[in-house]
Amino acid sequence: DNKVLGMRGQEYFSAAPLAKEVKFQPIAKEPVPVSIEFIEADPKGGVTGGPSFGQTLFRYDGARQLEQNTGQVADGGGEVYDGKWIDGKFYFVSYSGGELGVWDPAKPWDQIQDVNPKILQDYSSEQFGFQMRPVGGMAIGPGGKLYAGWSAKKGKDTGALTEYDPATGKARGWSSDLFAASMSIGKVAADARYVYGVTSNEHSGISIPAQPIDFWVFDPGTQKIIFQQKLTVTRGLVFVTPQTGHVWLADENGAHLFDVKQMKFTQTLAWPRDAGSPRGADKVDERGSQAWIFAGNRIARLDDGAHPTLKVLFQTEKPGKLAAGYDGKLYFTQGIELWAAPLDK
Numbered sequence: 501d502n503k504v505l506g507m508r509g510q511e512y513f514s515a516a517p518l519a520k521e522v523k524f525q526p527i528a529k530e531p532v533p534v535s536i537e538f539i540e541a542d543p544k545g546g547v548t549g550g551p552s553f554g555q556t557l558f559r560y561d562g563a564r565q566l567e568q569n570t571g572q573v574a575d576g577g578g579e580v581y582d583g584k585w586i587d588g589k590f591y592f593v594s595y596s597g598g599e600l601g602v603w604d605p606a607k608p609w610d611q612i613q614d615v616n617p618k619i620l621q622d623y624s625s626e627q628f629g630f631q632m633r634p635v636g637g638m639a640i641g642p643g644g645k646l647y648a649g650w651s652a653k654k655g656k657d658t659g660a661l662t663e664y665d666p667a668t669g670k671a672r673g674w675s676s677d678l679f680a681a682s683m684s685i686g687k688v689a690a691d692a693r694y695v696y697g698v699t700s701n702e703h704s705g706i707s708i709p710a711q712p713i714d715f716w717v718f719d720p721g722t723q724k725i726i727f728q729q730k731l732t733v734t735r736g737l738v739f740v741t742p743q744t745g746h747v748w749l750a751d752e753n754g755a756h757l758f759d760v761k762q763m764k765f766t767q768t769l770a771w772p773r774d775a776g777s778p779r780g781a782d783k784v785d786e787r788g789s790q791a792w793i794f795a796g797n798r799i800a801r802l803d804d805g806a807h808p809t810l811k812v813l814f815q816t817e818k819p820g821k822l823a824a825g826y827d828g829k830l831y832f833t834q835g836i837e838l839w840a841a842p843l844d845k
Contacts, residue, residue: 502516502517503515503516503517504516504517504519506522507527508524508572509554509555509556509571509572509577510526510527510528510531510554510556510571510572511524511525511526511527511571511572512524512525512527513525524571533836534551534552534553534554534836535551535552535833535835535836536549536550536551536552536820536821536833536835536836536838537549537550537551537552537579537580537581537821538550538580538581538582538583538637538821539821539822539823539831539832539833539838540582540583540584540585540823541585541785541787541823541824541825541826541831542559542561542585542825542826543585543826544561544564544826545561545563545564545825545826545827546559546560546561546562546563546564546566546825546827546831547559547560547561547823547825547831547838548583548585548590549821549823549833549838550579550580550581550583550592551579552579553577553578553579554579555572555573555574555576555577555578555579555580555594556569556570556571556572556573556580557569557570557573557580557583557590557592557603558570559605560838561827563827568605570603570609570617571609571611572611573592573594573601573603573611573617574594574597574599574601574611574617574619575597575619576596576597577596578594578595578596578597579594579595580592580593580594581593581594581595581633581634581635581637582634582637582638582648583638584638584639584640584646586640586644586666588604588605588606589602589603589604590602590603590604590605591620591638591646591666592617592638593634593637593638593648594634595632595633595634596632596633597622597624597632598622598623598624598628598630598631598632598633598634598650599619599621599622599623599624600619600620600621600623600646600648600662600664600671601617601618601619601620602617602618602620602666603616603617603618604616604617620664620666620669621662621664621671623650623660623662623671623673624653627673628660628662628671628673629652629656629658629659629660629673629675630652630653630656631650631651631652631653631659631660631662631673632650632651632652632653632654632704633650633651633684633702633704634648634649634650635649635650635651635659635684635685635686635700635702636648636649636650636659636661636684636685636686636687636688636697636700637649637687637688638688639688639689639690639695640690641663641690641691641692641694641695641720642690642691642692642693642694642695642720642721643665643667644665644666644667645663645664645665645666645720646663646664646665646666647661647662647663647688647690647695647720648661648662648664648688649661649684649685649686649687649688649697649700650662650684650685651684651685651700651702651703651704652684652703652704653704653705654704654705654706655704655705655706656703656704656706657682657683657684657703657706657708658675658676658677658682658683658684659675659676659683659684659685659700660673660674660675660676660685661673661674661676661679661685661688661695661697661718662674663720672720674718674723676699678725679699679714679716679725679728680699680713680714682708682711683699683700683701683711683713683714684699684700684701684702684703685697685699685700686698686699686700686702686713686735686736686737687700687736687737687738687739687784688738689738689739689740689747690740691740691745691747693719694717694718694719694720694726694760695717695718695719695720696715696716696717696718696738696740696747696758697715697716697718697738698713698714698715698716698731698736698737698738698749699713699714699716700713700735701713701734701735710734710735711734712730712731712732712733712734713731713733713734713735713736714728714729714730714731715728715729715731715736715738715749715758716728716729717760717763726763727763729765731749731751733751733752733753733780735751735752735780736749736750736751736752736780736781737749737750737751737781737782737783737784738750739784739786739791740786741786741788741789741790741791741802741804742786742787742788742789743788743789743804744789744804744805745760746758746804746808747760748791748802748804749765750780750781750784750793750795751780751781752778752779752780752781753768753770753771754768754769754770754771754810755768755769755781755793755802755808755810756768756769757769757808767808769802769808769809769810770810771795771800771810771812772800772810772811772812774812775795775798775800775812776796776798778795778796778798779795779796780795780796781793781794781795782794782795782796782819783820783821783822784822785822785823785824786824787824789803789804789805790802790803790804790824791804792813792822792824792830794819794820794821794822794832796819797815797816797817797818797819797820798812798814798815798816799812799813799814799815799816799822799830799832800812800813801813813841813845814841816832816834817834818834818835820832820833820834820835821833824843825840825843828842828843828844829841829842829843830842830843
């Protein structure tokens with residue numbers, strides 16, 4: 501009938517040629533569930549997350565009877581890897597365009613005009629080393645700036661640590677070559693002074709034999725690595741327990757405490773016997789003086805303090821993602837399902 505048919509993410513449109521506006525319709529009136537890529541606790545309750553390969557976000561809170569699925573948050577394909585709530589706005593990093601964006605649920609949705617959500621920074625340019633996949637997630641660090649760990653575009657064996665300042669809109673980046681050759685940047689964490697992280701064997705479009713990763717401490721003020729140590733494992737993650745300020749590295753051997761004053765590892769908590777032999781720590785969320793760790797298909801809790809302990813809480817059917825909710829619930833995923841358990845048990 502002489503109309504233009506187009507597709508965009510999970511939607512399509514039909515319009516007259518050269519139409520100035522189009523109206524998008526969902527391709528599927530009742531979309532089938534897809535696996536969950538990440539979840540993050542919402543300060544108002546429940547969680548915010550996103551699906552694997554579906555450039556959208558969702559929010560769920562049973563107490564508020566909130567079940568929301570957004571449209572596409574960024575141009576192109578891929579998915580959101582991680583996000584943080586700051587002052588009622590959700591900042592996110594996504595694949596495959598190397599985007600950092602922000603969504604304000606209190607304002608009208610206008611993604612196609614890049615108004616809300618809005619892409620704040622594109623790290624896929626030559627200036628930032630063609631970053632594509634935020635494999636290291638995102639952390640809030642010194643000065644309230646956002647730090648993320650990336651692997652570069654397909655065919656490249658590099659990555660980057662990036663910084664974005666929401667107050668000024670300025671962005672910086674440091675190539676993974678500064679940390680280790682032929683590695684990307686894995687899980688990042690931060691406190692008021694430093695950024696902590698590990699290198700990663702995750703690349704896109706190429707297969708390289710995994711090599712031992714490095715743990716590092718980076719000072720964005722001087723733009724220098726002030727501590728670095730080669731590890732014996734090929735994967736791991738770093739986190740900071742907010743109340744204690746302790747820096748931890750979790751890997752297949754357990755949780756290792758890093759003393760920032762002494763600049764060395766001082767204590768190791770081995771995985772409890774009932775944890776079996778987890779393939780390693782995959783996901784973590786920290787709140788107060790505790791941290792919840794998804795290790796293989798087991799969820800463990802680290803109780804931090806003068807005498808830290810590591811305890812396996814329960815076993816799941818498969819590995820997943822988790823988030824320690826502000827509403828007293830521990831949320832975790834099982835493929836296409838979202839589960840909850842009491843935080844205090």
